[in-house]
Amino acid sequence: MIKPLRKKHLQIWVALAVLIPVGIISAWFSIPPAAKDKLLQPTSAVALPVVLKTYPSRGGFEFNIRTNTDTTQFQLEWINNKMLTYPTATIYETRLNDSNVQHGKLLGRIEARGSYYFMGDSTFIPNNISTYQLVLYDFIHQRNIDIIKL
Amino acid sequence: MGASYLAVGWNRQKKIYDWLIFGFCVLYLATFVVLTAIFNPDYTFETVLIRATSTLAVIILHVILSIGPLTRINKKFLPLLYNRRHLGVTMFCIILVHGSFSILQFHSLGNENPFVSLFTSNTHFGSLADFPFQALGFFALIIFFLMAITSHDFWLHNLSPKVWKTLHMFVYLAYFLVVMHVMLGVIQYETNPVFIIIMLTGSFTLITLHLIAGTREVKKDNVIYKLKQDGYVLVCDIKDIQEDRAKMFCVDAERIAVYKTGGKLFAVNNVCKHQNGPLGEGKVIDGCITCPWHGYQYLPQNGQSPPPFKEKVSTYDVKIEGTHVWLNPKAYAEGTERPGAVISVVNAE
Numbered sequence: 001m002i003k004p005l006r007k008k009h010l011q012i013w014v015a016l017a018v019l020i021p022v023g024i025i026s027a028w029f030s031i032p033p034a035a036k037d038k039l040l041q042p043t044s045a046v047a048l049p050v051v052l053k054t055y056p057s058r059g060g061f062e063f064n065i066r067t068n069t070d071t072t073q074f075q076l077e078w079i080n081n082k083m084l085t086y087p088t089a090t091i092y093e094t095r096l097n098d099s100n101v102q103h104g105k106l107l108g109r110i111e112a113r114g115s116y117y118f119m120g121d122s123t124f125i126p127n128n129i130s131t132y133q134l135v136l137y138d139f140i141h142q143r144n145i146d147i148i149k150l
Numbered sequence: 151m152g153a154s155y156l157a158v159g160w161n162r163q164k165k166i167y168d169w170l171i172f173g174f175c176v177l178y179l180a181t182f183v184v185l186t187a188i189f190n191p192d193y194t195f196e197t198v199l200i201r202a203t204s205t206l207a208v209i210i211l212h213v214i215l216s217i218g219p220l221t222r223i224n225k226k227f228l229p230l231l232y233n234r235r236h237l238g239v240t241m242f243c244i245i246l247v248h249g250s251f252s253i254l255q256f257h258s259l260g261n262e263n264p265f266v267s268l269f270t271s272n273t274h275f276g277s278l279a280d281f282p283f284q285a286l287g288f289f290a291l292i293i294f295f296l297m298a299i300t301s302h303d304f305w306l307h308n309l310s311p312k313v314w315k316t317l318h319m320f321v322y323l324a325y326f327l328v329v330m331h332v333m334l335g336v337i338q339y340e341t342n343p344v345f346i347i348i349m350l351t352g353s354f355t356l357i358t359l360h361l362i363a364g365t366r367e368v369k370k371d372n373v374i375y376k377l378k379q380d381g382y383v384l385v386c387d388i389k390d391i392q393e394d395r396a397k398m399f400c401v402d403a404e405r406i407a408v409y410k411t412g413g414k415l416f417a418v419n420n421v422c423k424h425q426n427g428p429l430g431e432g433k434v435i436d437g438c439i440t441c442p443w444h445g446y447q448y449l450p451q452n453g454q455s456p457p458p459f460k461e462k463v464s465t466y467d468v469k470i471e472g473t474h475v476w477l478n479p480k481a482y483a484e485g486t487e488r489p490g491a492v493i494s495v496v497n498a499e
């Protein structure tokens with residue numbers, strides 16, 4: 001190492017000692033309140049026993065609303081039949097005719113393959129459900145992939 | 151040495167290090183896959199591969215970047231320095247898997263060109279939470295690629311050490327890009343704290359190490375030698391230098407190594423011709439000053455590499471008065487023979 005280089009290394013690290021913390025802190029504070037992948041995970045990995053409503057299969061995936069025997073718990077069962085062309089997507093439940101996911105509720109994240117079970121709430125009760133829709137949202141590309149009336 | 155381009159010297163120790171690196175990587179990847187299979191059985195294989203390789207590469211990157219300052223702080227870390235380039239190339243190969251699979255997984259399933267998709271699918275440059283973090287990773291990958299393909303000595307000579315060093319300084323930019331790639335990417339939507347823990351401890355350690363080592367070194371460069379006479383400056387006492395070792399002094403523009411060997415003191419420029427290694431931190435082996443980085447050798451009396459090698463460094467005059475060592479910072483042409491300063495019994499006491 002030569003003298004000017006030693007000095008340059010130090011200058012760079014003094015700059016990084018400022019830039020990195022600033023970068024980390026501002027990125028940390030920009031994390032959206034509802035972390036998008038809150039659940040790749042089984043909050044309820046096991047299917048509830050009763051199928052409340054089924055929906056016709058759509059290009060590679062299908063889904064059902066499930067519930068337990070006394071209809072106190074609800075679940076969205078999501079099945080990818082084919083490998084999906086968007087590998088990282090999230091499912092939001094929004095009010096009918098409002099496809100902005102920011103206004104909706106995040107149900108969970110799916111990947112290209114597999115079956116997923118996401119907890120739902122009383123909006124899944126047959127009387128309520130038709131005023132809602134599912135929005136399949138690709139958060140890597142930031143666009144709505146599909147909107148399905150419930 | 152410089153006489154011809156030899157293949158990288160694969161000596162026994164280097165091979166052992168390479169096996170250690172390889173073993174660690176395999177163990178890490180296997181552990182990651184098994185743990186994911188147990189705790190997150192829903193993850194697809196692609197996701198596991200993308201995450202296993204990215205976290206491994208980031209860990210190796212932190213190790214690579216801490217080797218420099220660690221060797222400044224403690225010489226015991228020197229062996230790591232010999233293997234830093236291998237680590238770098240290994241890191242590149244691993245992260246290439248991450249980059250390729252990310253592009254495959256996130257961009258090649260549609261009907262757009264995956265690279266076009268990488269840059270056009272998200273254009274929220276004004277937003278932090280939705281920033282196109284993958285572009286940051288892409289640019290970091292390009293820098294690592296350039297470093298990996300120019301890592302051989304052939305390129306060091308062909309590009310000149312100056313250009314080569316400048317290119318390799320871009321690793322710091324790449325590191326910053328990686329930090330932001332992770333912070334604006336996975337940390338925005340993943341709740342597992344592992345990622346933020348790796349980034350925080352990693353960057354905190356690196357910043358601390360570099361600031362400590364850097365200020366120490368720059369301080370050494372800025373020492374002012376007050377006592378001067380006839381072009382000589384008083385630098386130290388004879389006792390301060392151990393037999394077959396040196397002490398370094400930065401009197402003017404560059405450090406000079408003053409070696410004590412065979413009852414004499416000799417002064418040579420501190421900068422090794424190979425890759426600017428610190429000759430003053432090496433030792434005399436078989437009568438030659440031996441660079442601590444890759445073992446280039448120079449004769450103390452004239453700064454020349456023993457034949458058939460052709461490297462030469464500048465030499466300087468030293469003199470002894472009483473027990474004081476005086477150094478003249480005026481450089482002689484590279485390879486100029488100097489008599490050195492004889493240490494008499496009286497001085498030595």
Ligand code: HEM
Pocket residue numbers: 197200201202204205207208211245248249250252253256268284286287288289290291328331332335336345
């Ligand atoms: C072409 C270049 C690259 C692309 C397209 C890319 C893409 C991605 C994507 C899509 C993710 C999120 C994956 C997920 O949700 O699990 C990610 C995460 C990550 N990337 Fe990259 N990346 C690239 C280069 C790099 C480089 C050069 C590094 C570091 C040396 C790096 C380190 C990471 C790390 C540590 C993560 C977080 C862990 C993970 O989710 O895999 N990436 N990258």
Ligand code: FES
Pocket residue numbers: 422423424425426427428441442443444445446
């Ligand atoms: S820097 Fe490589 S031998 Fe000196």
